[in-house]
Amino acid sequence: MDAEVPQGAPARTRPVAPVSPDEAVPIIHEQTPVTERQVVAHDPMGVSQERVVVQPVPVVQAPPVIARTRTIATRRTDLAAVLAVITGITLGIVGAVAVARAGLDGPLREPVVDVAGFTHTALLGLIEVGMALLLVAVGLSRDRGALLFTSILFGAAAVVAAIEPSVGGGALAIETSWAVLLAILFAVIALAAAIVPVIRTTSERVDRL
Numbered sequence: 476m477d478a479e480v481p482q483g484a485p486a487r488t489r490p491v492a493p494v495s496p497d498e499a500v501p502i503i504h505e506q507t508p509v510t511e512r513q514v515v516a517h518d519p520m521g522v523s524q525e526r527v528v529v530q531p532v533p534v535v536q537a538p539p540v541i542a543r544t545r546t547i548a549t550r551r552t553d554l555a556a557v558l559a560v561i562t563g564i565t566l567g568i569v570g571a572v573a574v575a576r577a578g579l580d581g582p583l584r585e586p587v588v589d590v591a592g593f594t595h596t597a598l599l600g601l602i603e604v605g606m607a608l609l610l611v612a613v614g615l616s617r618d619r620g621a622l623l624f625t626s627i628l629f630g631a632a633a634v635v636a637a638i639e640p641s642v643g644g645g646a647l648a649i650e651t652s653w654a655v656l657l658a659i660l661f662a663v664i665a666l667a668a669a670i671v672p673v674i675r676t677t678s679e680r681v682d683r684l
Contacts (some may be wrong), residue, residue, distance in 0.1 A: 477485065505642065510597055510610070519576065526568075529554050535603050540587040546680045547677065547680075549675060549676070549677045551617070551673055551674070551675050551676075552673070552675075552676070553617050553619075553673050554667050554671045554674075555614075555619065555622050555664055555667035555668035555671060556614040556615070556616075556622065557614070558614075558618045558663060558664050558667055559610050559611070559613055559614030559622055559625075559664050560610070560614035560615065560625070561606040562610055562660050562661075562664060563606075563608070563609075563611035563614060564607065564611065565605060565607075566603050566607040566610065566657075567603070567604055567607030567608065567611070568604070569590055569591055569595075569600075569603060569680030570595075570603025570604040570607060571600065571648075572590050572601070572602040573588060573590045573593075573595035573596070573597065573599060573600030573601070573603070574600035574601060574604065576588040576595075576598060577595065577596055577597035579597055580596065583596060583597045583598035583646070584596050584597075584598055584642070584644075584645070584646035584647075587648045591650070591652040592652055593650050594648045594649070594653075595648065595649075595666075596641075596645060596646060596647060596648045598646050599647040599649055602647070603633075606629055609625060610625065610629075613625050619668050619669075622664065622665075622668040622670055623665055624669040626661045626662075626664040626665040626668060627661070627665050629657070629661045630658050630661030630662050630665060633654050633655075633657040633658035633661060634654075634658045636649050636654035636657075637651050637654035637655045637658055640654065
């Protein structure tokens with residue numbers, strides 16, 4: 476229990492122990508202000524005076540994150556497939572015109588019509604349309620084995636027709652020059668499928684967000 480202080484006596488002040496710098500409140504690295512106590516001086520009465528310094532903690536901003544998108548595109552070019560598709564389209568047009576001109580109402584071996592300077596019958600036109608569809612399908616598949624087999628098969632048939640134009644009892648009415656031209660085209664496709672390598676082109680693009 477505290478003793479009474481007589482009136483007129485000087486008030487006693489409870490001494491405060493001095494605070495050493497080592498006992499100061501440490502600075503916490505947060506986003507809130509930090510209080511740091513610093514001892515200023517001691518008076519003769521043994522009373523320490525303090526000064527409270529509030530120091531704002533600097534906010535460290537993280538560097539911006541740069542997002543990158545990397546796109547790699549590969550393009551494949553097959554000369555044999557391109558030749559097969561072009562030859563198939565051309566042959567299909569010629570065969571379709573021959574069928575349209577000869578008609579399918581009568582016998583397929585008659586009449587004999589002229590298409591692109593070469594004689595055709597409806598039967599020959601149908602055969603050419605079938606060969607064209609197969610060539611285009613194989614060319615679009617880009618299968619080198621299928622391209623090589625198909626071109627060799629069609630080339631052999633064209634060589635037979637060139638040697639014996641009256642094959643099938645003259646039902647095709649195919650001319651030797653047309654058969655030789657087809658044989659050359661199929662031979663070129665077969666050589667391209669066997670020798671010419673596939674060309675691959677790679678392009679790279681980097682986008683920054």
